[in-house]
Amino acid sequence: QVEIVESGGGLVHPGGSLRLACGAAGSISSTYDMGWYRQAPGRERELVARVLSDGTADYGDSAKGRFTVSRDNAKNTLLLVMNSLNPEDTAVYYCSLSYRRNGSLRVYWGRGTQVTVSL
Numbered sequence: 001q002v003e004i005v006e007s008g009g010g011l012v013h014p015g016g017s018l019r020l021a022c023g024a025a026g027s028i029s030s031t032y033d034m035g036w037y038r039q040a041p042g043r044e045r046e047l048v049a050r051v052l053s054d055g056t057a058d059y060g061d062s063a064k065g066r067f068t069v070s071r072d073n074a075k076n077t078l079l080l081v082m083n084s085l086n087p088e089d090t091a092v093y094y095c096s097l098s099y100r101r102n103g104s105l106r107v108y109w110g111r112g113t114q115v116t117v118s119l
Contacts, residue, residue, distance in 0.1 A: 002026040002108040006095045009113030012085055018115060020080040022095030024108070029099035034071060034078040038091035038115075048093065049080060062088070085117045 008020040020036065035050025035058075047060040049069035057069055068081045078095060092112040099106055 002028055002097060004095050004097055004108055004110035006093065006110045006113040009093060009115045011116045011118065013119060014086050014117055016085050016117070017081070017083045018085060020082070020093055020113060020115075022078040022110065024076040024097045028076060028097065029101060032097055032099035034095070034097050036069065036078065036080045036093055036095055038093045040091040045094070051078065053099070087117045089115060089117050091115060
């Protein structure tokens with residue numbers, strides 16, 4: 001199985017910055033996607049940023065221009081630098097790793113890290 005652990009969440013003032021880290025370990029395919037997602041109470045889980053196995057990065061609309069995602073394949077880690085945070089960014093941020101095996105999609109999730117943006 002795959003174990004995913006997120007870290008770096010906390011309380012930050014509006015306009016501030018925060019750095020999240022995700023580490024994965026276990027039986028992982030040589031080609032995989034990794035991404036950050038978030039979910040606020042009463043709202044659907046949404047994409048924040050991800051890096052596909054080919055190295056391309058995708059950002060959710062709310063993250064474009066403010067957040068930067070980077071990936072280290074050798075360490076199976078995914079970093080997210082968040083700038084210009086606002087209260088709407090308050091959510092639990094989850095890291096995900098996915099890959100295909102025998103034609104089926106396998107998706108693994110961490111337990112999440114809380115990000116709170118408040119005065």
